[in-house]
Amino acid sequence: MQSRRVFLKSGALALVTLGFAPSFLARTVAAAGARRKLLIAIFQRGAVDGLNMVVPFGEPEYYRVRPSIAIPQPGREDGALDLDGFFGLHPRMAPLAPLWAAGHLAIVHASGSPDATRSHFDAQDYMESATPGVKSTRDGWLNRYLQARADEREEARNPLRGVALTRQMPRALQGPAPALAIGSVASFDVHGDTTERASFEAAYASAADQVLNGTAGEAFQAMRTLERTRAGARPSPSRDAGYPSSPFGQALLEIASLAKADVGLEIAFAESTNWDHHVNEGSATGQLANRLDDLSRGIAALVRDLGDRMADTLIVTMSEFGRAVSENGSRGTDHGHGNAMFVIGGSVKGGRVHGKWPGLAPEQRYERRDLAITTDFRDVFAEVVVRHLGASTDVANRVFPGFRVEASRFKNIVDG
């Protein structure tokens, strides 16, 4: 009970610091229907240690097998931020605590891919194609979403429907539907003078080559859209929202500016890297703590920057797999299985840790070693596609080939 008070205290503190009331939902019910839904997918590449991110402090086994890296129980020095008397947030994730308190942050623990691989590369591939175990899938699930709903959209070929703030197109957005991968909004431009740009546009516009002609048309259309945005017709991104200066923080800032510019953005993708802590992971401070700080401050700033728009926005975090239950000989953790996902937004049934908790005792673990998976990540993605993005089950089944989307398996994370 002590622990609850600590959470409330830190939660309230964080609230004051952030300076906003996280109940953005109430104010925007009227406007919500009109706007397009936005999904922001955040990939934590490298496999975050979900057990130190969302700490099962109610499990004695957790402390037994992680003697040097466990996060202390709530109420102790550097303790976890109590969520529900059993789970707690890593203390450096305090920026997200107000969202939990307001019911806009849900957690799905013991989730992940049913495939057994512990290879980063294969597991990321499987999570982004959303076809675990099938390597030959050509497109990513977010691109398939864009494809599946193209005929419902007036601007189906608008490449700004799906934007990744990454240099290379992430696997999740690869595929035939138009999408952009851009390091920054500013860099998506032809870097010549106006004559050169006009010359290119003219050459492509009149080209008999349908493929190149169409795609270049989309590109120049997107460039003009963005140019109008940059010209100041829209509020510039709120640098004072508190984005970290990291690449991740800047990517979220760019996403917010695109979202606010109403350029047709439906799917945004950002990645947070450097989660692979085999050595000296740290506990309340250290490598993992620093990464979680960056993640939490970034997301909190994004939520604050988007303000009322969060009513139509869902942020989902994912990571290719979790890490072993026991720490290794180098005060780090090796590759594991189940992990935790965050779902944040106005329509989220937050303030709850969803999913069945399998326990940490050796016989409860996956292969006696890792957190078992009780929720297939595709059930979470599918719920997002159906309940948040408003797609039909039929569309959702096209987004997740080889996987039968069943509303009965949804965790009720999102209001339908």
Place this chain on the structure above:
Amino acid sequence: MSRRANVVTLSIAVVALAAAGSRPAPLAASENDTSAAAAAHVLNRLAFGPRPGEIASVRRAGINAWIDEQLHPERIDNRALEARLARFETLALDTPTILRDYYAPAMQERRARQKQAGPTNPANLENQENRENPANPPTLAARKARLVLSELSEARVLRAVYSERQLEEVLTDFWFNHFNVFAGKGPTRAFLTSFERDAIRPYVLGDFRQMLEAVAQSPAMLFYLDNWQNVQPQMTQMTQMARMPRGASSGRGQRPTRASGRFELTSAGLQQPDPQRQRTPRGINENYARELLELHTLGVDGGYTQDDVVNVARAFTGWTMRPRQEARFTFARQLHDAGEKHVLGHTLKAGRGVEDGREVLDILVAHPSTAHFIATRLAEKFVSDTPPAALVDRAAKRFRETRGNLREVTRAIVSSPEFLAAEAQRAKVKTPLEFVASALRATGAEVGTALPVIRVLRDLGMPLYFCQPPTGYEERADTWVSSGALVARMNFALELGGGRMRGITVPGVTSASAVGDRLVGDVLAGDVSQPTRATIAKAATADQVIALVIGSPEFQRQ
């Protein structure tokens, strides 16, 4: 300024070339083999695009003679390229040397630094390998580690631009991609120099069966598709017991007496933590077996079952190596599942060893699906994204007749009427590597360092050696025609034309119109739309002309 240095010498060449190129060229293919369009087509497909004057020289030699010469690269003098590659110190090294002198020191240093830095330092082993951190300039060891892959990448670009054995380069790119491995997975990067040099390049016009075995035994493939951990299931219990912490094995069973049973899998050459190493192999790993069938030989619809995958995996148990030591292929008999196996209707008798895997490769090469799949892939590469079925059938027949002689299969495709048909010309979009290399060739660029090109290839979505999935990069146009990628291509064109790529100089020319004539006539064979022609005509400077031609819709195709 520097790029104007050669004005005098080059302008002479340019005048000569412009004269050759300004002749009106037919817009479509003609029956005449030596038309400029046909010569340009051949150079676009069997080479990385025409250099100034090359269309003319192919026409002089005759297309068939030129193709025949390219099918025998050993007969072509390549000393100019070799001189360019002479400055690279790692290209000729073997894998044990690269591991010992280039890979290991950086890994040890990184680990030492991590240990020393303690928990507050966000240093990280695996993820930071590719990243530049301005706050921490790379140490000597880190630079040496990076050198291996950067030299290999530079060499790949320089070969594409300057090799006289162009078909061999095109095919090396094709076959590396066919057997794709990913530099980002653990120590794979240290194995790539040998992989490309020893397992791919020698066989691109040789014997497919030999290439298949060279790839199967290469450290790069063994590691990338995990076969080095593919062990017979009975070994599992032994290795697991052997690796249990003391006290945990509490009297159940016995520790294996044959230490060699786990030696191949658990001995660590270097002492850095490694997830791959710390995993206990639990029995067969199907990863390689599946891709061998699906991607390397039969094709996804090639008629194999899950049982075949399992049996092929069993056949390859014990094909392993020690990735952090010398990474030499070894067959570890004690890890091999010697039971009877059934693969695609063939029975592999019990009690055998390495010959199980070899026989599987024989079975696969002889399988008609393999002939058809390889013929399809090559026809997609050389003819069109949807090649004519009759051509594929003929090439597949040639594969079966010659038991996978790739020179003959390639010849069947590139000497076919379908290859030279009008529908095939400009039917394919260049991949980023083809686009960039062809631009450097078209402009006669002097590539002092290819490092900026490697950066451009990343921007264009085709980072060399960093294609993650085993499928390799796509051949089809829709992969390469995205709005972001097109914009990046235009920006590369502007950078190159404007002389803004450090270390790369484009020879100067006398006037905008001269360079326009040269590029349009001598590189695009005059086959340029009226709007593009008008656009180029309006350009004020030679820089702009180069940019507009390289960035034009026509130049994106081959």
